[in-house]
Amino acid sequence: MGSLQLFPPSASAHAADMDWLFAALLGVSAFILLLVFGLMILFCVRYRKGSKVERGNRLGRTWRVEVAWTGLTFAAFLVLYFWGATLYVRIHSPPSDATDIYVVGKQWMWKIEHPGGQREIDTLHVPVNRPVRLVLTSQDVIHDFAIPAFRIRQDAVPGRYETLWFTPTEVGEYRLFCAEFCGTWHARMGGTVVVMEPSDFQRWLDSQDPGPSLAQEGEALFRSYGCSGCHGGASTVHAPKLEGLFGRPVPLEDGRTVIADDRYLRDSILMPKAEIAAGYPPVMPSFAGQIGEDDLLKLVAYIKSLADKTAGSAERPAP
Numbered sequence: 609m610g611s612l613q614l615f616p617p618s619a620s621a622h623a624a625d626m627d628w629l630f631a632a633l634l635g636v637s638a639f640i641l642l643l644v645f646g647l648m649i650l651f652c653v654r655y656r657k658g659s660k661v662e663r664g665n666r667l668g669r670t671w672r673v674e675v676a677w678t679g680l681t682f683a684a685f686l687v688l689y690f691w692g693a694t695l696y697v698r699i700h701s702p703p704s705d706a707t708d709i710y711v712v713g714k715q716w717m718w719k720i721e722h723p724g725g726q727r728e729i730d731t732l733h734v735p736v737n738r739p740v741r742l743v744l745t746s747q748d749v750i751h752d753f754a755i756p757a758f759r760i761r762q763d764a765v766p767g768r769y770e771t772l773w774f775t776p777t778e779v780g781e782y783r784l785f786c787a788e789f790c791g792t793w794h795a796r797m798g799g800t801v802v803v804m805e806p807s808d809f810q811r812w813l814d815s816q817d818p819g820p821s822l823a824q825e826g827e828a829l830f831r832s833y834g835c836s837g838c839h840g841g842a843s844t845v846h847a848p849k850l851e852g853l854f855g856r857p858v859p860l861e862d863g864r865t866v867i868a869d870d871r872y873l874r875d876s877i878l879m880p881k882a883e884i885a886a887g888y889p890p891v892m893p894s895f896a897g898q899i900g901e902d903d904l905l906k907l908v909a910y911i912k913s914l915a916d917k918t919a920g921s922a923e924r925p926a927p
């Protein structure tokens with residue numbers, strides 16, 4: 609690890625795809641660079657002052673050249689664009705069996721929470737060859753969660769949930785960074801990703817004192833913030849039921865339909881008037897400024913766990 613490395617190790621399922629795209633971009637850029645500078649030097653030498661070359665017979669009709677190079681560069685850029693876009697979309701579309709891990713950036717540390725309630729700071733333990741889905745947010749300013757060995761990076765933006773996923777393919781320890789200047793100790797905001805054999809990972813999970821799981825803590829908050837007064841099973845208030853909600857389409861009052869994902873749940877707690885579920889009066893008060901990002905994650909995890917209960921959805925590894 610001590611020696612100078614030009615490339616970080618490649619330890620995730622899409623690292624190779626990323627490297628190919630990077631190589632292609634580098635190749636195209638190098639080709640254009642050599643072409644432009646090659647011709648420039650050639651013309652400088654060939655048409656230098658006093659050289660005996662034919663200067664009179666200018667090319668008359670150049671449209672072929674014009675159309676050819678415009679067409680070719682356009683095609684080349686389209687190929688690169690679609691190549692990059694597909695890769696981007698793939699990195700942001702996790703498979704359904706991925707394990708959720710929550711990451712909150714804050715000046716100047718990464719707080720990481722596993723679904724079973726295990727918490728770590730600036731260290732991320734993951735099992736090898738299992739897909740992991742990260743749900744990222746920030747408590748203060750914009751940070752950027754970057755693991756070069758996995759070829760992933762994503763801004764952590766206050767007030768938003770960003771998701772990305774990866775499948776680590778090599779057991780080992782890798783660096784993780786904050787890749788967005790975020791204040792005085794930005795350079796120190798980093799840590800280690802530890803990729804372990806699944807059995808070692810399970811042992812690690814068990815060795816941690818998990819305390820209550822995210823969803824259990826969320827359930828307690830659900831009561832203490834008064835959510836259960838309207839959304840609880842025994843309530844007489846006409847409020848949307850939360851059991852089986854997560855992951856389902858929700859028809860809205862204005863005719864649109866949205867999927868009840870992390871983003872929708874979070875926004876509905878903070879801005880309940882923005883997307884009102886069809887058939888319900890817009891009476892829910894906003895909790896903006898009252899619930900911190902940590903607690904929001906727990907509430908969302910709790911509501912998510914309600915979906916698993918009724919829908920009996922696919923088995924999740926871990927919790």
Ligand code: CUA
Pocket residue numbers: 713716750751752786787788789790791794795797
């Ligand atoms: Cu956080 Cu830079």
